[in-house]
Amino acid sequence: MIAVLKHELSGYFHSLTAYIFSAFLLAFVGIGALIYNIQSAVANFEYVLGYVCLGFVVIIPILTMRVIAEERKQKTDQLLYSLPIRTSQIVVGKYLALLVVYLVPLCIVALYPLIFAQFGEVYLLTSYGSLFAFFVMGAAMIAVGTFISSLTENQGFAAGIAIPVILLNYYSVTLAEYVSATASGSAAALIVIAVLLGLLIRHLTKNQNLAYGISLLIMLAVAVLFFTDSSKFEGLLPDIMTKLSLFERFYTFVNGVFDLTALIYYATVIIFFLFLSVQSLEKRRYN
Amino acid sequence: MIAVEHLTKCYGDFMAVSDLSFEIDEGHVYGFLGPNGAGKSTTMNIMTGCLSATEGHVRINGYDILEEPERAKKTIGYLPEQPPLYMNETPAEYLKFVGEAKGLKGLALKKQIEDVAGQTKIDHVMDRLISNLSKGYRQRVGIAQALLGSPQVIILDEPTVGLDPIQIIEIRDLIRQLGEDHTVILSSHILSEVQAICEKVLIISQGKLVAFDKPENLEKLLLASNGIAFTAEASKEEIDEILPEISRITEWDVKTQEDGLTAVSVRTGSENVKEISRELFFAFADKKKAILEMSSKKANLEDVFIELTEGDNMAVSDALEESGVEVE
Numbered sequence: 001m002i003a004v005l006k007h008e009l010s011g012y013f014h015s016l017t018a019y020i021f022s023a024f025l026l027a028f029v030g031i032g033a034l035i036y037n038i039q040s041a042v043a044n045f046e047y048v049l050g051y052v053c054l055g056f057v058v059i060i061p062i063l064t065m066r067v068i069a070e071e072r073k074q075k076t077d078q079l080l081y082s083l084p085i086r087t088s089q090i091v092v093g094k095y096l097a098l099l100v101v102y103l104v105p106l107c108i109v110a111l112y113p114l115i116f117a118q119f120g121e122v123y124l125l126t127s128y129g130s131l132f133a134f135f136v137m138g139a140a141m142i143a144v145g146t147f148i149s150s151l152t153e154n155q156g157f158a159a160g161i162a163i164p165v166i167l168l169n170y171y172s173v174t175l176a177e178y179v180s181a182t183a184s185g186s187a188a189a190l191i192v193i194a195v196l197l198g199l200l201i202r203h204l205t206k207n208q209n210l211a212y213g214i215s216l217l218i219m220l221a222v223a224v225l226f227f228t229d230s231s232k233f234e235g236l237l238p239d240i241m242t243k244l245s246l247f248e249r250f251y252t253f254v255n256g257v258f259d260l261t262a263l264i265y266y267a268t269v270i271i272f273f274l275f276l277s278v279q280s281l282e283k284r285r286y287n
Numbered sequence: 288m289i290a291v292e293h294l295t296k297c298y299g300d301f302m303a304v305s306d307l308s309f310e311i312d313e314g315h316v317y318g319f320l321g322p323n324g325a326g327k328s329t330t331m332n333i334m335t336g337c338l339s340a341t342e343g344h345v346r347i348n349g350y351d352i353l354e355e356p357e358r359a360k361k362t363i364g365y366l367p368e369q370p371p372l373y374m375n376e377t378p379a380e381y382l383k384f385v386g387e388a389k390g391l392k393g394l395a396l397k398k399q400i401e402d403v404a405g406q407t408k409i410d411h412v413m414d415r416l417i418s419n420l421s422k423g424y425r426q427r428v429g430i431a432q433a434l435l436g437s438p439q440v441i442i443l444d445e446p447t448v449g450l451d452p453i454q455i456i457e458i459r460d461l462i463r464q465l466g467e468d469h470t471v472i473l474s475s476h477i478l479s480e481v482q483a484i485c486e487k488v489l490i491i492s493q494g495k496l497v498a499f500d501k502p503e504n505l506e507k508l509l510l511a512s513n514g515i516a517f518t519a520e521a522s523k524e525e526i527d528e529i530l531p532e533i534s535r536i537t538e539w540d541v542k543t544q545e546d547g548l549t550a551v552s553v554r555t556g557s558e559n560v561k562e563i564s565r566e567l568f569f570a571f572a573d574k575k576k577a578i579l580e581m582s583s584k585k586a587n588l589e590d591v592f593i594e595l596t597e598g599d600n601m602a603v604s605d606a607l608e609e610s611g612v613e614v615e
Contacts, residue, residue, distance in 0.1 A: 003387035015375060048327035079432070081337040083388045198503040285339045 004093025005100075008067075012101050015246070021063045022105040028055035029109050030164065037112075043122050044270035046130035047115045053247060056141055061162035063101065065155045067094050068281065072153035073189035081285065090113025091146070091277045098142050106135055127258045133262065134202060138244050140266040141166060143273035150280040151203075172245045176238035183233035187226045190236070194218035204279050206286060288313045288470055289334065289440060296329050296494075303329045307343070307493040313439070316466035318485030318502075320592060326494040328368055331444050333474075335365040347440065361389070364438040367447050370429030374418035377613035378409055378428045378603035381417060382435060389436035403431040405459065423454035430461065441465055443473040447480060459484050466612055471531040478592055490592060514554045517581035519571060522551055529574055533566045548579065 012018040032048035068091075070224030071077040082091050113127040116166065149158040168175075180186070202208055226233060242248055246269065249262035289311040296304040304326040311317055314537050321327050324483040332338040334345050336359065345352045351361035373381055382403070384398045405411040407427040412420060416528050417428060426446060433441050446462065447455045463484055475481050481488055482502050490505075498505055519526065523541045526549055528541055538554040560583045569602045571578050 003384060006387065008385040010380065011373070011375070074371070074374065075367065075369045075373040076373060078332075078337050078365075078367045078369075079385070082335045082360060082363070082365040082367075083385070084357045084390065085388055086357070285337065 001089040001093040001096075004080075004090055005096050008094050008097030009100060012097065017063065018101045018104070019064070021101060022057065022060055022108075024059045024062065024157075025105040026054040026101075027103075028059070028187045029112070032110055032278060036186055040129050040267060043116070043120055044126040045116060045122060046254045046256075049130050050251060053122075053137070053250060055164065057163055057166045057170060060141045060145050060166060061147070061159040063161060064142055064149050064162060065159040066149065067098065067146055068130045068150040068277065069153050069155050072120040073155070077284065078159065079279075086279045090151075091274055091281065095143065095146055095274060095277075099139055102138055103135070123256075126253075129258045129278060130250075130253045134258075136266045137250045140269040140273075141248055143277075147273040147277045147280065150277045152204050163221075164233065169245060169246050173248050174242045176241035179237050179241065181235045181238050183230040183236075184210065186233040186236035187222055187230075190222045190233075191219050194222065204276070204283055253284060257272065289472075290344075290346045291330070291334065293394040293450060294330065294333060295346065296333060296338065296339045296458045297341045297425065303494050304333070304340075307494065307496050308338065309489060309496055309499055311438045311470065311472065313470055314466075315470060315486045316462065316483035316484055317470070317472045318474060318488045319491065320476065320478065320481050321474075321491040322476055324490045326442055327476075327491060329494075330491070331365070331442055331472070331474060332367070335363055335442055336360055337367070341469075354406040361436065362439045364433030364436065366426075366429045366433045366441075366446060368448070370425050371432075375416065377416055378404070378420075378431070379412050381428065382431060385432045386435045391436060399435055399437070403434040406464070407431040408457075412437065412440055413493045418527055423450050423457075426450060426454075426458065427461075430458075434465075438469070440470045442576065445474055445476075447475070447477070450483045455480075468594065493594070513560065514552060514584045515560060515581065515583065516550070516552045517567065518544070518548050518550050518579050518586060519576055520547075521571070521574075523549060523578075525574070525576060526551055529570050529576070532570055533563065533564055535566075536577075563599070 008195075017257050029048060032052040033045070035044045036048050036051065037045060068077075069217065071080065110128070110131060113122050113124055113131075116122045117124065145158075145162045148162045149155075151161070152158050179189070194215045197218065198211045201214055202211035205211065246266070249259065249265060252259040252262055291309050291311075294304055294307040295302070297378065307330060319327050319331070323539065329338065333340050333522070334347075334352065336356050338354060343388070345359075346361050347359040350362075351357045353381060373384075376384075379400070382400045386400060386416060391399055394605070401410070404413060406431050409427045409431060411422060412424055417425060419542065420428065428506055433443070439516075443462070447458050452477060459480065462471055466484070466486075473481075486501065486502065488498070488502050488505060491494060507519065521529070523543055526541055530536055530551075530553070536555070540552040542550045542552075544550055553563070564581060567581070568578060
């Protein structure tokens with residue numbers, strides 16, 4: 001794992017990836033700080049982070065698009081498979097390298113509240129709490145991006161999928177207001193989700209019985225629950241969309257609350273998508 | 288050393304490898320021979336843990352490649368068909384990564400990298416980008432990577448494909464050297480290459496093992512495909528009348544040519560070709576039918592290969608002649 005981590009890091013810092021990513025992130029945060037903290041003279045640095053997190057839609061895909069897709073394209077994945085290391089070590093090594101690349105510009109950003117504190121009163125606790133949450137939320141999105149990169153050998157395609165996925169997540173709370181809140185609407189949406197989940201499992205495992213089995217089981221459960229007590233489904237879809245939003249949980253930190261459940265949620269997302277990435281790599285062997 | 292047991296690999300409905308079993312002992316150079324699409328690369332990928340088998344097992348030094356992959360892989364160095372190189376790195380950086388991933392550290396790593404670079408003669412290009420190296424050098428970097436960690440078994444998938452003749456000779460010499468300290472398995476569809484460097488040959492066709500022996504034994508096996516080819520001024524019917532008179536000839540193939548002559552291919556097996564040629568000459572002379580051209584054909588590994596993989600030796604000789612394949 002250490003070998004993969006070192007190798008990836010040297011790759012990022014030898015190529016432009018790390019620098020472009022840092023430049024984008026610093027530019028977003030810099031412009032945000034200029035508008036909020038300097039021009040409008042607002043002392044809350046956390047608002048800047050809340051504002052610039054939309055930038056993740058662009059910078060996370062830039063960072064993660066090549067992480068696994070490029071290995072496939074260059075056929076270097078065969079080397080990784082033949083080395084005496086586990087697939088999980090490969091994925092975690094690559095993921096940690098991405099986190100380091102992400103952490104470098106954040107270390108620079110971490111100086112901003114201290115600089116602003118020289119000129120007035122800054123809420124350092126909320127600032128750093130939010131910065132920490134900003135890091136963890138980004139880490140969760142990097143895990144999602146890593147998984148998307150593992151699905152294809154085309155970097156452009158990986159980025160093309162990751163951008164709408166993150167954008168959809170960003171707007172999921174806004175969209176939640178427009179989707180049907182009725183019980184039947186929610187039930188229908190759950191059935192669609194069950195089908196999509198089945199398709200994903202089929203793609204990952206190539207096991208049709210397992211995929212359709214799980215899909216049918218969820219649909220059956222939804223149907224049974226719907227006909228016994230349909231009131232439980234009322235407002236369920238908007239609720240799920242709000243709960244799944246990575247950004248919505250981050251705003252809790254921006255508002256000054258250090259929310260442990262959000263951190264657990266982010267950790268779950270990270271573990272889940274890294275697990276899926278490992279499965280996606282393993283699947284290649286079973287093709 | 289390596290035991291492959293009832294290996295089967297299916298890609299959807301297509302069976303790439305079908306119930307393949309063989310054992311490989313320590314310290315020889317083995318050749319894995321088969322036409323394109325025979326299942327060579329698939330088998331090698333399964334042996335090195337890059338692919339999983341649909342059924343069957345591969346054991347390396349007693350370790351199952353799927354159940355104890357780390358232990359098994361430590362004893363293998365693998366060069367896939369396309370060398371798995373990071374183009375934006377130098378061989379030095381690349382070998383350092385592979386060495387570390389194989390568990391080497393510090394001085395031991397440095398020394399091993401120096402050793403393999405010397406062995407594969409890449410020491411003078413260690414600081415150039417791999418993307419700027421020629422195909423031959425990239426292949427060498429790929430082999431150097433496989434040698435790191437001193438694995439007992441080195442598996443090379445078509446190591447000489449796309450190289451120029453001088454590079455081919457150099458890589459073959461290198462493989463021969465490697466065979467002194469390691470078990471080497473290489474795949475190829477070039478027969479002369481396998482004949483030149485391998486002590487034992489596995490011939491695989493349509494995912495099945497069709498032969499596993501020393502090259503010279505395989506040739507002996509196919510003595511039966513020795514034969515005589517001649518062109519005569521006679522019709523097919525006349526030839527079918529004359530040939531049964533020679534008791535030692537049991538099988539022949541007749542083809543009427545455009546110029547009115549007839550080309551005949553006779554299978555002689557292990558019989559004395561000269562004597563049969565003489566008998567043929569007199570038999571045709573008695574009937575006042577001229578033989579305009581006559582030559583003997585000796586089976587070689589090329590014929591063995593095609594016969595085993597396609598199973599039609601008469602057609603083989605014609606195909607070889609037509610395509611102008613050089614027979615060594």
